[in-house]
Amino acid sequence: MPQSSTLALVRETELAHRVGEPVMMRLLNGSLVQILPPRAVLFEEGAEPEFVHLVLSGRVGLVASGGTTQEAVIEIFGAGSLLVVPAVILSLPYLVSGVVLAESRLLLIRADLFRQILNDEPTLARAVVDMQAQHWRLLIEQIKDLKLRDAPQRLAQWLLRELEGQVGDLIQINEPKRVVARRLGMSPESFSRAIAALEEGGVIRVDRRSITVMRRSALERAAGLLSA
């Protein structure tokens, strides 16, 4: 059974809220907690799934290593995210690797335990449906970006999405820029140039790892949202 500090984090997750205390206790029972530094590998592409991973704090990247090219960053998930559920419930090899980006606390739920509770606790199934639905939409948006927007547009789009659910106009870049670049499907150099172009146009103002959006409408135009 985890420490109380971990329990507090667990209770804050969307999953815990949705399934309720008793089911969450079943999930915790027999699970393990890990605290891992950046670059730690949680699971590896092609391996048989052993755990469902619940991110309690920090950030984890889903990464795919392509033959010739560099690594691709599929998506970045923060606290509350439930990872690799599909691989676990279908008992199929992971399609991606999980890499810690910022020091993270993780709850590892054994695959067979997860499958079992999924089958006999309807609230878990119901919660998973909703959480997977949100992830599905993330991926659809990303495919749309990749298929019909060029690199500068993808950057603008990303900035706008980062602003959503934000208070001001300030965006903090949490990961190394090269990681964000790969998440957006471009090289670090292209990312750098696209940022520079927006700054040049007075659309954003950059300072270290933080970006201030000066003219949101211009950003929307750059994202290809406004036809003009």
Added chain:
Amino acid sequence: MPQSSTLALVRETELAHRVGEPVMMRLLNGSLVQILPPRAVLFEEGAEPEFVHLVLSGRVGLVASGGTTQEAVIEIFGAGSLLVVPAVILSLPYLVSGVVLAESRLLLIRADLFRQILNDEPTLARAVVDMQAQHWRLLIEQIKDLKLRDAPQRLAQWLLRELEGQVGDLIQINEPKRVVARRLGMSPESFSRAIAALEEGGVIRVDRRSITVMRRSALERAAGLLSA
């Protein structure tokens, strides 16, 4: 209540097998059946979701229309597929449009009805989890393709996947090639050239809408799977 010919199709679906007769009856009750020709639009990007769509026969494409560029084909789904569940359960606008590619028979399940049954029939939630998990993996594979393989590699990869769960070495192209091209994230011209290159190399043999894979290992090499 649908006709018996439709009922037969319904009973063959993965969904029906998973949820069982009683729940399927609840889903059918108040739902409607449509038979639509190619180019019919089932639902439109940006609209509020009204139905979950179960494909009984035919094929439906998820399509996104980008500002300047052409349309992007996100994915193509055939009989048995359950579409736009995420939009319905989250009550958020569709991210893509649904377009009939080959004459299709569809079961349209009212959104509120679906949400209600999802909440009080655990077997539906459980079935949806599995079906969404399969779709999730499709999208992940596609993002990997887009981010770390070039156009010819994506074609080779796609041919290999079409072969999976197939008997021989023959692949039928069901949609117009331009649709397949957009699904693979390339222009029809690039698709045509990539096909020609494979035929040139003796890897495949093309006749109208059918492709015979002559040397599967060469195809795997072209897909970038074998390092050599």
Added chain:
DNA sequence: ACCACTACTTGATTTCCGTCAACCATGAAC
């Protein structure tokens, strides 16, 4: 038969972006 229409192919050109390389900035180790 002819025409019109669409799907596809092939070729020429241009654009984008990834790679290579050099350079700059920051920070840690000593």
Added chain:
DNA sequence: GTTCATGGTTGACGGAAATCAAGTAGTGGT
């Protein structure tokens, strides 16, 4: 301080693929 490492930017170049533009099949209509 000097050095080294890491991450980021900037410039030059090349290659992949989109676009533009003709041309070729098929297909259906009359």
